[in-house]
Amino acid sequence: MSAEIDSVRIAAPAQAGVSGRPRRETKRRRWRGVALGLVVPIVAAVGWELAVRAGLSDGRLVPPPSRIAQTFADLAVTGELARHTAATVARVTAGFGLGAVAGTVMGAIAGYSALARSLLDPTLQALRAIPSIAWVPLFILWLGIFEASKVALIAVGVFFPVYLGVMGAIVAVDRKVVEVGRIFRLSGPAMVRRILLPAVLPSFVVSLRAGLGLGWMFVVAAEFMGAGEGLGYLLVDGQQLGKPAQIVAAIVAFAILGKTTDWILVVATAPFLRWQDVVAAEEPR
Structure with missing residues (x-):
């Protein structure tokens, strides 16, 4: 008995070391990915700064990074940067929440029921083809020129990719996997939790990311509505x-905020996708 206990004590640290090593490897891979992602923008910014300083361009229409950084600093000192950023983030958050919920519910209904899909999908596909700017006068007429119309426009942009992603994921669930669940006599909730939900989640996360990206695009059109x-x-x-420096600074701010919120969404949904064993998880070469 004492020998078994000693062997367990010896094995425990070894097992902890083995479990800790993949965790460190994952963290190292994540930081390496972040560093690689910064290479292109940094090289482009440094290259343009050097081109302007060398006199290859006057930098009037496309300001160099140093001038854009100065514009950011001036806006931050006056408090305008924080105020404008907070207003935009609030609109995108509200519009994304409404659009994602509506798109998830409608996509689940259309994906689960063939009758609902036949009734709803043709109309929604036709509405999806309408340009975002075309909704602007209608929303202003219905909701006024204030926040409600802006949030509604963003929600429309988020709705369609989420709806398509959820509906397509449910329709594409492998029939054989569902049959296995029926063979094991899983109840309705158990079938959803153990079969349908894991099959749908990866596509659902991708659709949320696509909807979030469109939300940031639609907020620009929304803020053209008398904001x-x-x-x-x-x-x-x-x-x-x-x-032009202020224009480029605003564009850079959109890019930073869009990437940051996308990263937050990826991190928030990562625990639900840990069961995946995919090639994309390998270290880039």
């Missing part, structure tokens, strides 16, 4: 006053 604050307002203000 008094927001990053879209900075774009319009920079155009009217002839400030």
Whole structure:
């Protein structure tokens, strides 16, 4: 008995070391991916800065990074950057929440029921083809020029990719996997939890990311609708006053916020996808 206990004590640290090693490897791979992702923008920014300083361009229409950084600093000192960023983030958050919930519910209904799919999908596909700008006068007429119309426009942009992703994922569930669940006599909730949900989740996360990206695109159109604050307002203000550095700074802010929120979404959904064993998880070569 004492020998068995000693062997367990010896094996425990070894097992902890084995489990800790993949965790360290995953963290190292993640930071390496972040560093690789920064290579292209840093090289492009440094290259353009050097080109302007060398006199190859005057940097008037496309300002160098140093001038854009100065614009960011000026906006931060006056408090405008925080105010406009907060307004835009609030609109995207509200629109993304509404659009994602509606798209998930409608996609689940259309994917689960062939009758509902035949009734709803043709109309929704026709509405999906309408350009975002075409909704602007209608939403202003219905909801006014204030926040409700802006959030509604963003929600429309988020709705369609989420709806398509959820419906397509449910329809594409392998019939053989469902039959296995029926053979084991899984109940309805158990079938959803153990069969359908794991099969749908990867596509659902991708559709959420696509919807979030469109939400950031639609917020620009939304903030063209008479907004008094927001990053879209900075774009319009920079155009009217002839400030290209402010325009590029607003575009860079959109890029940073869009990538940050996408990363947050990926991190938040990662625990639900740990069961996946996919090639994409391997270290880049």
